[in-house]
Amino acid sequence: xxxxxxxxxxxxxGLLLTVMVTAASVTDRDAGQTLLARLSxxxxxxxxxxxxxxxxxxxxxxxxxxxxxxxxxxxxxTTPAASPCCRRGGWWSARSRG
Numbered sequence: 593x594x595x596x597x598x599x600x601x602x603x604x605x606g607l608l609l610t611v612m613v614t615a616a617s618v619t620d621r622d623a624g625q626t627l628l629a630r631l632s633x634x635x636x637x638x639x640x641x642x643x644x645x646x647x648x649x650x651x652x653x654x655x656x657x658x659x660x661x662x663x664x665x666x667x668x669x670t671t672p673a674a675s676p677c678c679r680r681g682g683w684w685s686a687r688s689r690g
Contacts, residue, residue, distance in 0.1 A: 599627045601641070609635050620646030625654055632659045642666050 595616035601609045610631045614623045624647045631638060640662045641655065648665050655663035 597623065599623050601627065601631050609638070621649055621651045624651045628655055628659055628661060628663070632661065640664065 597614050597616050597618065597620075599612045599614065599620070601611075603609055610627060612623060612627045612630065624643070628641070628651075631641070638661060642664050643666065645665055645667055647663070652663045652665065655661045
C-alpha cells in the first residue's frame with residue numbers, strides 16, 4: 593500500500609500531544625504501540641486514551657500492562673458523540689491525571 597498514515601493524539605480540548613507519521617503499510621496496532629510509548633514518555637500524567645476501531649487487540653493489553661494507560665476503543669457507529677472524531681481515522685483523545 594502506498595502513501596502515509598498520520599497517527600495523532602490530542603487532549604480533551606483538541607490540543608496536540610503526540611503526532612507520528614508512518615507508511616500506509618504499517619498497521620494501526622503496530623504504530624499505536626510506538627505512539628502510546630511516546631505519549632507516556634512526554635505526558636506521563638495521561639491515564640485514559642480513546643481511540644478509533646483500528647487500535648484494538650494486543651494494543652489494549654500493552655497500554656494497560658506496560659504503560660498503565662486505559663485504552664478504550666470507540667466504535668463510531670454505536671457512539672454518536674465520538675463519531676465526528678473517529679471518521680477522520682487515527683484520531684486519539686487523552687485525559688490526564690487530576
